[in-house]
Amino acid sequence: MADASSFYITTPIFYVNDVPHIGHAYTEVAADVLARWHRQAGDDTWMLTGTDEHGQKILRTATANGVTPKEWADKLVAEAWQPLLATIDVRNDDFIRTTDERHERNVQKFLQKLYDDGHIYTGEYEGYYCVGCEEYKQQSELVEGTGEYEGQLVCAVHSKPVELLHEKNYFFRMSAFADRLLALYEERPDFVQPESARNEVLSFVRSGLADLSISRSTFDWGVEVPWDESHVVYVWFDALLNYITAVGYGQDEAEFARRWPAQHLVGKDILRFHAVIWPAMLMAAGLEVPRGVFGHGWLLVGGEKMSKSKLTGIAPEQITETFGSDAFRYYFLSAIHFGQDGSFSWEDLAARYQAELANGFGNLASRVVAMIIRYCDGFVPSAAERSAADHEIAAVERRATDASWSAIGRLAIHEAISSTWELVDALNGYLTVEEPWTLAKDPHQRARLETVLATAYHGLGTLAVLLSPVLPQATAKLWTALGASGAVHEQRIDRAHEWSVGERVTPLEALFPRVEVSA
Numbered sequence: 270m271a272d273a274s275s276f277y278i279t280t281p282i283f284y285v286n287d288v289p290h291i292g293h294a295y296t297e298v299a300a301d302v303l304a305r306w307h308r309q310a311g312d313d314t315w316m317l318t319g320t321d322e323h324g325q326k327i328l329r330t331a332t333a334n335g336v337t338p339k340e341w342a343d344k345l346v347a348e349a350w351q352p353l354l355a356t357i358d359v360r361n362d363d364f365i366r367t368t369d370e371r372h373e374r375n376v377q378k379f380l381q382k383l384y385d386d387g388h389i390y391t392g393e394y395e396g397y398y399c400v401g402c403e404e405y406k407q408q409s410e411l412v413e414g415t416g417e418y419e420g421q422l423v424c425a426v427h428s429k430p431v432e433l434l435h436e437k438n439y440f441f442r443m444s445a446f447a448d449r450l451l452a453l454y455e456e457r458p459d460f461v462q463p464e465s466a467r468n469e470v471l472s473f474v475r476s477g478l479a480d481l482s483i484s485r486s487t488f489d490w491g492v493e494v495p496w497d498e499s500h501v502v503y504v505w506f507d508a509l510l511n512y513i514t515a516v517g518y519g520q521d522e523a524e525f526a527r528r529w530p531a532q533h534l535v536g537k538d539i540l541r542f543h544a545v546i547w548p549a550m551l552m553a554a555g556l557e558v559p560r561g562v563f564g565h566g567w568l569l570v571g572g573e574k575m576s577k578s579k580l581t582g583i584a585p586e587q588i589t590e591t592f593g594s595d596a597f598r599y600y601f602l603s604a605i606h607f608g609q610d611g612s613f614s615w616e617d618l619a620a621r622y623q624a625e626l627a628n629g630f631g632n633l634a635s636r637v638v639a640m641i642i643r644y645c646d647g648f649v650p651s652a653a654e655r656s657a658a659d660h661e662i663a664a665v666e667r668r669a670t671d672a673s674w675s676a677i678g679r680l681a682i683h684e685a686i687s688s689t690w691e692l693v694d695a696l697n698g699y700l701t702v703e704e705p706w707t708l709a710k711d712p713h714q715r716a717r718l719e720t721v722l723a724t725a726y727h728g729l730g731t732l733a734v735l736l737s738p739v740l741p742q743a744t745a746k747l748w749t750a751l752g753a754s755g756a757v758h759e760q761r762i763d764r765a766h767e768w769s770v771g772e773r774v775t776p777l778e779a780l781f782p783r784v785e786v787s788a
């Protein structure tokens with residue numbers, strides 16, 4: 270069991286058949302914000318992301334492009350998936366590829382153990398397979414095709430025809446774990462979050478669990494089954510294991526004990542793999558189940574899940590090039606209730622950028638710093654006698670600190686941001702009421718002016734610390750301008766309101782410059 274202060278967070282590993290779109294980037298930034306938040310609270314934090322490179326989908330894409338699957342994966346990882354992390358400013362601790370030797374070797378070790386312990390048997394599989402999902406489908410998950418697929422059965426997710434497979438496969442006796450899974454969901458109601466995801470998983474498992482086909486023999490792009498080289502491991506079985514092979518399973522017990530179990534973040538479409546198959550695999554191997562599985566919603570475009578295969582994919586750079594990575598991170602995590610679907614629109618993004626980031630936060634920061642330069646020669650003033658309004662700002666700082674940290678504990682990222690935004694709004698309201706620019710005109714009001722500016726300055730520092738996980742670039746600039754020592758991302762976020770003030774401020778460029786958006 271990992272130490273209570275250990276926090277290990279994962280994203281799904283992404284298929285390298287194509288380049289990333291903003292749906293993929295959404296999971297990345299959510300995991301990154303949680304990781305940064307925990308790091309700043311002093312937790313022993315680890316964030317893992319990576320790529321899923323085996324299976325038929327990748328093999329077919331590579332073949333269609335005239336290269337080997339490994340060449341294809343290498344190219345996509347180097348040119349698209351790793352650069353994505355820089356584009357959206359993700360500070361992951363590790364990046365695993367399922368073609369890594371550390372992964373393949375330990376997938377085999379895991380499988381061999383399950384085989385030796387009697388959890389695997391040989392059988393015949395006949396059924397429909399969707400290569401897009403890399404999943405066997407039940408009749409109930411298929412629909413009649415339309416247009417060019419008229420008359421064929423298509424996968425409800427991809428709207429592409431499924432393939433009828435008939436193979437000799439190895440099976441994992443997953444059905445044996447149904448009762449233990451139900452007991453797990455019962456004992457740990459927050460194992461699957463949010464509630465809607467938990468309900469879906471519960472009713473799925475209650476309706477009966479079949480065994481799982483875990484090998485394929487008609488192609489060879491995968492991890493070889495250790496006792497039968499004519500089979501490769503089913504891509505999902507292989508992929509799920511990344512969460513433990515990346516942290517030392519099979520090779521570094523101390524590291525594994527330090528990190529595992531993980532909190533998984535996944536899109537709701539891949540919830541069952543993580544909340545049913547994965548814990549059953551771990552139970553079979555005698556390992557601890559994950560800390561939790563959180564199924565987030567989809568980014569929708571025109572009411573449908575945004576996807577490259579449906580040509581609705583938007584590249585993350587399209588947004589970051591105009592608005593910057595901070596705005597990307599802020600927008601998706603504040604505008605969408607984490608766990609629910611959210612519609613993306615350029616108009617909404619531009620409006621929130623202007624109202625919340627530029628006018629709400631950026632302008633507040635520029636005004637306070639500029640007034641300290643102008644009225645106090647840049648020297649940070651200290652507060653004299655405090656009024657009720659000044660005390661209220663200090664109280665809001667404390668409330669925002671506590672409320673946001675408690676929201677993060679519940680993975681309610683949107684709530685953590687809105688709790689912090691109460692401080693942005695309170696500070697803007699405070700300046701409007703106190704009018705330091707008017708106080709500055711009257712020499713008798715000098716002490717009051719300094720108290721107001723000291724109060725606003727303190728609030729800004731607290732904001733910088735609290736917003737650092739979401740807006741790492743803007744808050745680093747603000748921290749420097751405030752003349753505070755150290756790096757903002759090293760300040761304790763669970764005690765944000767106790768930050769140590771600096772002595773002198775320096776000019777601050779606009780944190781969120783005006784952008785011209787063409788209609």
Ligand code: MSP
Pocket residue numbers: 280281282283284291292293295296321508509510511535536537538539566567568569574575576
């Ligand atoms: N390779 C598997 C995951 C294996 S994890 C052991 C996979 N890859 S994926 O590239 O297709 O999808 C990765 C993630 O992106 C999923 O969590 C999926 O939900 C998410 N998204 C894909 N499109 C999305 C949206 N339009 N909106 C939000 N998330 C979306 O599945």
